[in-house]
Amino acid sequence: MTNLLSLVDVNLASAASFRPELALTFGTMAMFILDLFWKNHPARPARLATGALLVLGVAAALLVSQPTAPGSLFNGMIATDGFATFFKWLFLLAAGLTVLISAPGKDFPPARLGEFYALLMAMVLGLFLMASATDLLMVYLSIELVSLVSYVLAGFKKGDRRAAEASLKYVIYGGVASGVMLFGMSYLFGLLGTTSIGQLAGRIQHLQASGLPAAATKLTLVVAMVLITAGVGYKIAAVPWHMWCPDVYEGAPTPFTAFLSVGPKAAGFAVALRLFYGALSGPSAVTAGFGEAVGGLPWPAIIGVMSVATMTLGNLTALAQTNLKRLLAYSSIAHAGYLLMGLSAASDRGVQAIMIYLLIYVVMNLGSFLVVILVAEATGSESILDYRGLAKRHPLAATAFAVFLFSLTGIPPFAGFVGKWYLFVAVLDRVPGPGGNWYAVLAIIGALNSAVSLYYYVRVVRAMFIDQPYAEPRQAPATPLMYQLLLSASAVAVLVFGLWWTPMIDWTSASLQIFKG
């Protein structure tokens, strides 16, 4: 009985460092209730958006006041460390921008805006937990929390065939991917006797010394890890688990697509980094090369192959797209490929590069989707034909979109260049070491892919600035002031961080501590 009481004490003590998540939990419920109270209020969207921002603001304030020392909460289920805190800020930023984007838009009718915000808050809670999960059980639960909300929100438009199809495809792909991941976890649990991520590497080494048949244990380990990678790969939309991505992005309401392309992707990378880099790279990671075994598994090589496949397929398929939402979907797949390069490098620099890139990616990708929303509200279409002559109709949107697209390509002086630069430096750092030739190949393929991506991004820029309008433009509705402000702010941020990136570097290097249990 005393044993149980001490566990209760641990949980109560942990709750003190769990306040941002608690704020989001209660915020979700409060949003559902406020939604009912303001049923017929004329200023409903503004009030609901303020409420949602308030919830995020309270979570942010509690995040600031939280102790920064790394520690473990709830008997090793989740960790508080600089790494998790960085990602939490990223999610709050993305969610805040999404709330602002969706308030004045037509994607969400005012009558249903409240449930969207409530579900969005629940999703942010899931993302918080994903970024800080240090136990396989918690990884699975948080991924499922994010996924279940995503399935619902992907099919949010009632009576829309594309939305219904998108959510059906999403729930089937997502269910299979997380089920496969769970099956891998069950083998890992049986083999190593633990679900704590921090103990995995030690147990694997113990296993190798235990005298069990080496080939069989290694095979089982590799199978289990590949199955687990399926679950993580589906969250970040990496090849071969990317198939859901274009259809879901196209069918979902655009503000949610924007959030989906940054939030869960960043959280998926947080889980992957904790699992592969934080846990499975012991002291040997520095010396082990590309194809070498780290913790008994050649995972940098596996991730490297995934990275090449993901960016190549994403870029080549994006070339043929004429729907802007699908084009951005394939571009987001390609960006997952670039980010995987940093993971494959298996070094602190690689981790830092991923964090920098994700931070920039949130701003430039949300900005791009904001332009898609703007054009869709004026013309009712997402086809590239409707972007012709946008520079004359809406100079601000066209200029901002050009900035975002060049930044996504990685051209200086835009912020995307800084992100890519750090990713490539992380990979090239490993070239003199063991297996360095493979890292060189990875970097070359990455550079070639960036060149390919220039083609389809510039195609959009050409349509906006050079091509004649496809049809005589109808009288476009006035752009909400909120959109103009957000567009200018994101474009300026992309430009400023492309020229003055020291704050990002300082922040990410201070956030590099990963709690290892």
Place this chain on the structure above:
Amino acid sequence: MQISLSHFLIVGALLFCFGLVTVTTRRNAVGVLMGVELILNGANVNFAAFNHYVVGGVSGQIFALFVIVLAAAEAAVGLAIVLAVFQTFKTIDVRYADLMRE
């Protein structure tokens, strides 16, 4: 015959494979969701068996309990989505829910 760990693991692996086959071959959306449940239950059998024969304690059982609850939640969301598909497409055959193509 003595029932050992390997018997449970074979059952778990079979359930997993049946689940994958069901998901890939079924045309009825509800059938596909049942395949997902089979995959989850295959993992559950593994967790319970490993816990009993190898690891000890209760952590595997607790994991399985959480999975059961989540499987129920996922089934609820999945069936709601199937209902939405039925209302818009007038069918739950997954072959017809294929409008978006590049």
